[in-house]
Structures are given as structure tokens and as C-alpha cells.
Amino acid sequence: MYHYRNISSTTQVLIGFGEVQPGAEIVTEEEIHNQNFERIHKKKEKPQKSKK
Amino acid sequence: MAYYPTNLSYLMVKQETTAGTPVIPNVAIPMFSESLVTQLNNVQISNMVGLRDMVYKVVTGKRTHSGQLTLRAEPNTAAHILSMILSRGNVSGGGPYTWPFTLGPSGSYTIGIRKGPAEFRYWGVKGSQLQPNLVEGNLLQFQLNVAALGSFTFREVASVSGSGPTVITLKTNYDQVPNKGLVVNDVIEALDVSTGNLLTGTITAVNANGTQFTVTENLSVLTAGDVVYIKPQTPSISLLGDLLWSRTEFRESDTAANALTAAAQNVLEGSNWVLTHEINNDTGEQFAGSADPGAIIHTQGKIELNLSRDLTDGQEQNRFVTKANRAFVIRHFVDTGYEVRVTINSAVPLTDEIALNTGEVSKADQSFIGEFNTSDSQAFDIKVINNLSSM
Numbered sequence A: 001m002y003h004y005r006n007i008s009s010t011t012q013v014l015i016g017f018g019e020v021q022p023g024a025e026i027v028t029e030e031e032i033h034n035q036n037f038e039r040i041h042k043k044k045e046k047p048q049k050s051k052k
Numbered sequence B: 001m002a003y004y005p006t007n008l009s010y011l012m013v014k015q016e017t018t019a020g021t022p023v024i025p026n027v028a029i030p031m032f033s034e035s036l037v038t039q040l041n042n043v044q045i046s047n048m049v050g051l052r053d054m055v056y057k058v059v060t061g062k063r064t065h066s067g068q069l070t071l072r073a074e075p076n077t078a079a080h081i082l083s084m085i086l087s088r089g090n091v092s093g094g095g096p097y098t099w100p101f102t103l104g105p106s107g108s109y110t111i112g113i114r115k116g117p118a119e120f121r122y123w124g125v126k127g128s129q130l131q132p133n134l135v136e137g138n139l140l141q142f143q144l145n146v147a148a149l150g151s152f153t154f155r156e157v158a159s160v161s162g163s164g165p166t167v168i169t170l171k172t173n174y175d176q177v178p179n180k181g182l183v184v185n186d187v188i189e190a191l192d193v194s195t196g197n198l199l200t201g202t203i204t205a206v207n208a209n210g211t212q213f214t215v216t217e218n219l220s221v222l223t224a225g226d227v228v229y230i231k232p233q234t235p236s237i238s239l240l241g242d243l244l245w246s247r248t249e250f251r252e253s254d255t256a257a258n259a260l261t262a263a264a265q266n267v268l269e270g271s272n273w274v275l276t277h278e279i280n281n282d283t284g285e286q287f288a289g290s291a292d293p294g295a296i297i298h299t300q301g302k303i304e305l306n307l308s309r310d311l312t313d314g315q316e317q318n319r320f321v322t323k324a325n326r327a328f329v330i331r332h333f334v335d336t337g338y339e340v341r342v343t344i345n346s347a348v349p350l351t352d353e354i355a356l357n358t359g360e361v362s363k364a365d366q367s368f369i370g371e372f373n374t375s376d377s378q379a380f381d382i383k384v385i386n387n388l389s390s391m
Helices: B073-085 B256-261 B315-321
Strands: A004-007 A012-014 A019-021 A027-028 A039-040 B012-016 B030-034 B037-039 B041-047 B056-061 B064-072 B096-101 B111-115 B118-135 B139-148 B151-152 B154-161 B165-171 B186-190 B196-207 B212-215 B227-232 B248-253 B272-279 B298-310 B328-334 B340-353 B363-370 B380-386
Touching: A004 B056, B012 B073, B064 B073, B073 B096, B073 B118, B073 B139, B073 B380, B111 B315, B118 B227, B165 B328, B248 B256, B256 B340, B272 B340, B315 B340, B315 B363
Parallel strands: none
Antiparallel strands: A004 A027, A004 A039, A012 A019, B012 B111, B030 B064, B037 B064, B041 B056, B064 B139, B096 B380, B111 B118, B118 B139, B118 B151, B118 B272, B154 B165, B154 B227, B165 B212, B186 B196, B186 B227, B196 B212, B248 B328, B272 B298, B298 B363, B328 B340, B340 B363, B340 B380
16 A cells, blocks of 8 residues: 655646545555655554563 | 557646756646657658669658647646746736736746657647637637657667666667656656566666666666656646636727726637747757757747627728727636636737628628737736646
8 A cells, every 4th residue: 555645735636546635645556656646654553562 | 468548648747947957747737639749850861872772871860849739728727838838927816816928938848648658758848829729519628739849758778787776778879868858756667678577667866978867676687678668657637617618708898908897799609819929940949969959939929819700780890991909808717716818908800701601690700910009018918817826
């Protein structure tokens, strides 16, 4: 899964996906190559260690 | 083998920061047709050397890149279309926003058009003629003629080095500067001819030597003869409503200020305006030292108006024979508050034809040319009112 944010100043209708408001984040199954969208790299959460 | 329906194609544009330096286009303009093509104009040598063959050798010619684009007409992308042909002034308003365009040096654009597996990229693009055409009874489409300084379509690999990052060296069989057109952050696709596999790479550097570029990925399997092109983008659109005949008003009066608020004329289909800003030599200046044009220079501009109206009281015919000028404002309203507005400050009638056919209503087909109005200090201007706060 790939996370992107609309970094343009207008609502973008991403072909194959739909309307994305300015600043909104989306998740796609494939990489998209579009200068209006910036890829966001999400950090994986570390599993909680149980206390002994 | 893959096939590509044309509706999967797209046209995207972006104004260049430095004229003639390519950028990655990011504004999609839906298109209906296009004929933008790179003509190699190769020279066929016919010489006397003891042979009957008419063509002894073909050598590189002086290239041109030009064609016609037929595009959706709406206010957001209209501002980019007009920026290719006229000078754009400062925006005003707090939303909607008004972008003024006057006769002067235009911006220079990079255009990307998906054709088949690749994005064909043209840079240094400027427009020479723009007009709205009426189709399907009510829809207006923009028809724009353009010329460009160069293009990047397909290039051939000469060699590669590294295994991520990978430096790819291109052959110079198309041009001595084969990497021109590529931009950092471009995604390229490479065809491994021997296997048919496609590999993808993101460009991190475009070498100033003109032949090399670097990608992040390991593309070391590529060898001489493999083919590289720009991978098509996923387009996104940000459009307002379309320009429609039913929401277009032709307003006429003695001055442009009065024409803006005058009542709409009863104008028939076949009426339109044509904006021209000529490019010297049509396709650019062919300087020595390069196969591509070195500059695209606008020279003179004009606006023409064609009106078809039912013949009524003869006032328009009297203005024709007395060469009386009038001001026109053509207002293409869109949604609520948006508009493409063409002002012709002093339109002089050139022709007035009243051709009769049995069973019809008498109508007059007139053509006008915009002359320089000394009071308004211009012959015409165009304003685009849209929801773009910046461009």
C-alpha cells in the first residue's frame, strides 16, 4: 500500500481513484506518478513489549 | 503485445521557470485530438557518383515540433492555454480569481502527451493561434496551434554503469544532447529488448554532459540497444464547468466599458473569435549548431471576430459601409462566478455577406478585425475568472 498527500492548492480528481481535497491523504494499491501528490512514508509501529 | 486505446492518453502541461528548460508537467487538460509531431526533415542526398540510385544517403535535417491541440474549454485550464500565447498579468480577487491576459511575451511551457507506452515530452512550447469551436450543438472546444523547441520520445541506451544507483548513457544517434527533456524525479521505463522485460527507474540526476542520467534502481541488466522513455503519469484533473454556447453572450456597444454590461446580441452558430500571435518562421528560429529550433519568438498579434446574425434594421450593414467600429465583449459564463471574457476594444467590419437561399431567414455573415484603440490603449484583452489563486 502506498500513502500520498495532495500537495496542490485545488481539489484533484485522480484518474482511477476519485476526488482528493488539497492536503488530504490517500492510500493506493499501486504507485502513482503525479507531481500533485507527494508520497508519505509511514513508519511501522513497533510491537509493544510485555512487562515482566 | 500491448495495444493502447487513445482514451488512455492524456495531455499535461506546466509553465517553465526558465524558458526552454523542461519541467515535469502536472496540469492535465482533457483533449479531444492532437497533431503535435516532431518532423525530422531528414535530407535525401541525390548525387552523381556513377549510380542510378536517386537517394544515395539520408542525413539529419533541421527538426521542427508543431501541431494543433483540440482541448476541453473551461476556466482553470484556459488560464494555462492563454499563458502559452499571451502575456499573463497579476491575479486579482479573493476567489473567484481574475487572471488578465494582454498582447505581449507569453510563457514557455512543457507539454507531456501520452502516446502508447510513453509520455512524449515537448519543451519550449508556445501558442500561435487560439479559437473556440462549437461542437455537438452546445459544447465549445479550444483549438490551439503550438510550436516547441524540442522533444523527448524514445532514446537508445549506449551503456550502463553501477547497480543501484545506475548511470545510463544514451546514444547520440538522435541528438548530441540526448538527455535533454529528462528532469530529476522523472520516472523512466526501459525496455530490455533481449527479454521484452520493462524496468522502471526514478531519475536522481541529469548529467550536464548531455548524454547521461542516473536512476536510484539497479538497471545494470540494460545494454546497448535497449530503449528508454518517460513512463506515463497518473493524471489528475481540477476543472470547473465547460464553456457552452448556451452560456456565451456576444455584447456590443460604442465602448468596451459599455459593451461589458450591454444586452446580449442575437448571434447565430458560426460566430466565434480567433486570437493570433504569430511565431516568426512559424516553427521557431533555426540557429546553426543544433538540429532543433533555438528560439520561438512571438512577433505580431491580432484578434478577429466572425458574427452571423439575422438581418434586421440595417444598422450593422450601415456600419460596414461606413467602416464604423464597435466594441465587443464576448462573455463565456461558467457555473456561478467563473468566466472567460474576450474584449475587443475597437472592432472594424471587414466583410458583410448576405447570401439568400429559398425558404430561409435572411442573415448577415460579418467579419471584424480588432484595431488598436487609442483611448483604451489596446486592441483587445482576455480575462479568465477561475478558482486558481496561483499558477
